[in-house]
Amino acid sequence: MANTSSAKKAVRxxxxxxxxNRMRRSAMRTQLRKAEEAIAKGDAxxxxxxxxxxxxVVMRSVQKGVIHKNTASRTVSRLTKRVKALSAQAAQA
Structure with missing residues (x-):
């Protein structure tokens, strides 16, 4: 346990x-889940x-230091790729 007042403040x-950060990460994951569900439904x-x-939301998480920039870019890129494929599929039908 912290003894000094500065250490106690650091703990607080x-x-x-x-x-x-836990709240921000949770909000980001919820939004990612919504995106996954929208893609799964097939509504472009x-x-x-x-x-x-x-x-x-994901890029804001990067600015706030919740996740790394490359992780966010990779996540958004993969989602975008899937949505574009869904849109192309809808256009053909």
Missing amino acids: KLERRTRI GNALTVLSTTES
Whole structure:
């Protein structure tokens, strides 16, 4: 346990940051789940709308330091690829 007042304050700050980061990570994962569900349903229009929101949330997570930039880029890229394939499939039908 922390003994000095500065160490106690550091522990309080760490707990607060952990709680905030956990909330941000949870919100990001929820949005990713919504995007996955939209793609699974096969609705290209809805998937495009959800994709833009998801991209925003994921990139904001990068700015806040929740995830790494490359991880976010990879995630968004894979989602975009799947949505484009879905849109192309809908256009052919």
